[in-house]
Amino acid sequence: MVKDIKTRIREKTKLSDTAISIVFDMDSEITPGQFITVGCGAERILRRPLSVCDAVNGRVRVVFEARGEGTAWLASREPGEILNVLGPLGNGFRLQSDGLPALFIGGGIGAPPVLFSAKRFVDGGDAVIGFKSKKFVILEREFREAGKTVSVCTDDGSYGVKGFVTSEAERLLKKKRYGRVISCGPTLMLREIAKLAASYKVPCQVSLEERMGCGVGACLVCACKIKGKDGDEYRRVCKDGPVFDAGEVLF
Amino acid sequence: MVKDIKTRIREKTKLSDTAISIVFDMDSEITPGQFITVGCGAERILRRPLSVCDAVNGRVRVVFEARGEGTAWLASREPGEILNVLGPLGNGFRLQSDGLPALFIGGGIGAPPVLFSAKRFVDGGDAVIGFKSKKFVILEREFREAGKTVSVCTDDGSYGVKGFVTSEAERLLKKKRYGRVISCGPTLMLREIAKLAASYKVPCQVSLEERMGCGVGACLVCACKIKGKDGDEYRRVCKDGPVFDAGEVLF
Amino acid sequence: MKPSISVDFCGISFKNPVITASGTFGFGREYAEFYDLSELGGICVKGLTPQKRPGNPPPRIAETPMGILNSVGLQNPGVDAFLSGELPYIKQFDTRVIANISGNTIPEYCEMAEKISDSEADIIEMNISCPNVKAGGMAFGTDAGMVKDVVSSARKFSKKPLVVKLSPNVTDICEIARAAEDAGADALSLINTILGMRIDINTRRPVLHRNVGGLSGPAVLPVAVRMLYQVKKAVKIPLIGMGGIRTGSDAVEMMLAGASLVAVGTACFSEPMTPLLVRDGIREYLEKHDISDVNELCGAVAEYKD
Amino acid sequence: MKPSISVDFCGISFKNPVITASGTFGFGREYAEFYDLSELGGICVKGLTPQKRPGNPPPRIAETPMGILNSVGLQNPGVDAFLSGELPYIKQFDTRVIANISGNTIPEYCEMAEKISDSEADIIEMNISCPNVKAGGMAFGTDAGMVKDVVSSARKFSKKPLVVKLSPNVTDICEIARAAEDAGADALSLINTILGMRIDINTRRPVLHRNVGGLSGPAVLPVAVRMLYQVKKAVKIPLIGMGGIRTGSDAVEMMLAGASLVAVGTACFSEPMTPLLVRDGIREYLEKHDISDVNELCGAVAEYKD
Ligand SMILES: Cc1cc2nc3c(=O)[nH]c(=O)nc-3n(C[C@H](O)[C@H](O)[C@H](O)COP(=O)(O)OP(=O)(O)OC[C@H]3O[C@@H](n4cnc5c(N)ncnc54)[C@H](O)[C@@H]3O)c2cc1C
Ligand SMILES: Cc1cc2nc3c(=O)[nH]c(=O)nc-3n(C[C@H](O)[C@H](O)[C@H](O)COP(=O)(O)OP(=O)(O)OC[C@H]3O[C@@H](n4cnc5c(N)ncnc54)[C@H](O)[C@@H]3O)c2cc1C
């Protein structure tokens, strides 16, 4: 059941120079990869979509970066303040057990839903998370706590492995047989991961981003191009996604 | 000097069911009758004009009613929060001593600037303040503390004298010779007071209200009709007023 | 006594004056997860075209101060798929259905009007004002001569009440309104979106892939109210008012200006429950002001005469 | 290196691209209490008419979502009183002066253009788009033929650069822009206000005494950006962009769409310092993006072509 609630911020933590973690009350069944939309001030019409990073004991956590005005507004909220939250929305990652480990790949602020997936996934696996540089690294410890090995990559090598997540992912794909790739991050990264997974014949699920209006599937603004049975067609990131099979996405 | 400041709310008091008193830091020379304009939320373009009710020790007090959306927003602010304040603006009441007592008349939420005038005026006098009913009565004690006798009128007689301020004012005008009338309140009330003062030949100053844009005299939206030397003309409530000689106002 | 909020519109009874705006509510399925669609006065569906349309490439939306721009470009399954796949779904609910149609040519409008006339939809709304498609669309709605042609042709094929949806992107909305009335429109709806644009100053690219798009949401409310007010005085047929309605007060304002029904669009994006909140707000206003019938509001603005 | 923010506009040098919008800044006196007017690129004064005008009865302003409606109705002391009483005051400051004129007839425009040509004002802006007066005003600006007539006539009497201010209340802004250009306009400014209305639902009265008024402020920004973008492609003469600018980013957006200069109006009501903040914001943007000259922004939007 999608909820449309006003809820109180319970915790707020700065994870890095740019990433903020907020926890609020929301008692819902949530699948990793699903998202919520949050109102960002009376002066803004559109809610901002944020992936759920964790959901336990009636509390939901999101991790986000202040990019533009709306998320800057959100970043300046404090515990005790009220948020308008709608969710959970969309389809999450398919995480049913098949006995094979999974490869979790998160780029930048795409890491949070991947972490949530890693936590819920039962067949073990490895995680690769990538960031611009050391000061942007987040959630490393939590991936480890989720029982996954973690490789951290930074573009400039200031922490962990130098380079993009793709090289590290390829190294792992060469070594081990994975049942699936679970991935979220910048579109360019997802495109490369999709190619990589295809070349290693591992099913790959990606969580896409697109600007949204309603967030519930009614307005058709959040279009992404998908290979359909009867030719290419636009599908809704908010309702048909945000998780898609990488193979059907026309990046 | 007009100031354009962000300042912190220091005190907030409920004076009645509908009237709220807010005190904030602002160190300015302010004449009673002058006003400030205050920003009422990022989602509203226009600042709201409020008369100053008191200014001492670097603190300014305003008393207002939540009438529409902007003042409702203001009414929901709490001490510690920041306000955008511009002021002092406009011309206040002329309160120079002439040895004669003054008659202070305030209607409803028009009472605050009249109180400020009464506090600053040195030649003594009497005050008449009127409200719809008992539960709207405000500032009575403070008028008394300002050294003025006070008659409180209520439309329904639920407190003080039953009836409008005009009858009570007329009773006083008959009894005593006043040097001036200082008045603020609903336009209809001011019109009656103006007539009354004229018939007793007492100079009368009124503080007018009009919807404002800039609040500083530049946009000409706050027009009120005034008898000019060369015929009637529109003058600016914000810059040429809000205090006008009642005799020149075309109500 | 509870005020009556039902409205007779072109001979069709609406249980309340609040409908959804075309394109913001899909075919109702998604919002049915939030409330019973039977609570609505009516549902105006996503704009239909003779054939399935893919719509424009993304991004299709941009935020603006108290508004949004969209350039969906009439993505829809086509009128036949609507009639077979979507209409029966909506008809499960006790609410009115308005089928919104957009053509590139006059025969396209006629063809769709004819098909819908044989369906269970209650009303046909002709969108002659979509700013987000290349051919047809807004071009029809900005020229009185073309309005006359397309409306009088479609009129012949419509057995249902025919509502013509006007574009605000015109010099003289009254001229267009009269042309539609003269051509046989049973009612008018306004406003469609106002053409706008946003540019991302970091990439220097327009935010929308189609460069420009249609402005809607609270920002346009005063323009919509003005046009309703002007058109109400120019024509005799009833009006559906839309553009920026978020609250019961906004809806009452639109009705005082001249609307018989009001549509809620963009506001649903901020708050899915908006149509019901608007309906409740209208009722509260009537109660507070002791008005027994919502129809009394229609065009009841007391304009200044001097 | 500090970026250059000076602009040559019709042969007149502006120290920065930020000017004030006519009617929102009086004749500068009031805002001179807040900052040195020499900091401004230029000042566009309140609309002038041949004779003193009293303006419309109040209320003259209404608030709307992220905007305002005004119906001041060109209250002003008349062009002669401006030239003798106000212009010398502004000329104390080192900034450009744009004299905004509004006529009811072609001869009125000509007469004012001639008078101002002999003054120290730098530029003449013809307002053919005021929605708040009965005769003349917007009527001139919504018909290409009339635009041609009034501009070509006024052109003959102007010894200063002549800017024509366009109304957004038209079907095809490019047609009007081209008419003005063909008639000899040296530049165009846009947008004036969009016609709107608000109704007080408690009194059932329009909020404005003139019933309708002109919409300005952030709400109109996307409409202004779109029109700048369209007009930039339609004409060769330079443009002054205005409508909803509040920040340096808004101004940059307007310049990318096609503006050489930008004007700030309504935003001054929220914050008197806005014009200077906008100027500073433009400079910061240039620094951040390593752009050495503000003129590089003009029309530099990278539109989508497919
Ligand atoms: C399904 C989904 C899940 C997401 N999860 C996260 C997350 O967990 N953490 C996180 O930091 N970010 C996440 N994002 C991105 C986040 O939604 C944007 O960063 C945010 O909307 C930007 O808003 P703004 O007000 O800061 O930017 P502005 O540029 O001011 O926003 C203007 C408009 O564009 C939209 N917009 C801008 N950038 C994006 C974007 N990248 N994706 C979608 N809409 C955008 C905004 O929502 C808004 O409607 C997610 C996006 C989607 C679609
Ligand atoms: C010089 C002056 C001094 C004032 N002093 C006080 C005071 O001390 N205490 C107090 O309670 N009120 C005072 N008022 C009235 C106060 O400004 C309005 O009640 C307030 O602006 C209403 O805003 P709103 O958002 O609640 O109403 P809305 O109706 O939402 O406001 C919409 C717009 O109309 C304007 N507006 C609405 N009513 C009035 C009004 N009566 N006068 C001027 N503008 C109005 C608002 O400022 C806003 O721009 C004063 C007005 C003026 C002109």
Ligand SMILES: Cc1cc2nc3c(=O)[nH]c(=O)nc-3n(C[C@H](O)[C@H](O)[C@H](O)COP(=O)(O)O)c2cc1C
């Ligand atoms: C995303 C979106 C899609 C729309 N699609 C259509 C459409 O298909 N047909 C149509 O006639 N109007 C369409 N409109 C216009 C709306 O029906 C409505 O006229 C307009 O948005 C103003 O109302 P609002 O401000 O309440 O949204 C669309 C509007 C939006 C925001």
Ligand SMILES: Cc1cc2nc3c(=O)[nH]c(=O)nc-3n(C[C@H](O)[C@H](O)[C@H](O)COP(=O)(O)O)c2cc1C
């Ligand atoms: C109160 C007010 C008065 C105005 N008076 C004039 C005027 O006299 N002449 C004119 O050409 N434009 C006038 N305008 C229009 C502005 O110059 C400007 O074009 C419009 O407000 C859009 O800019 P903004 O959104 O920054 O205010 C006026 C606008 C306002 C708000």
Ligand code: FES
């Ligand atoms: S955002 Fe409305 S359909 Fe996806």
Ligand code: FES
């Ligand atoms: S409010 Fe602008 S002149 Fe008074």
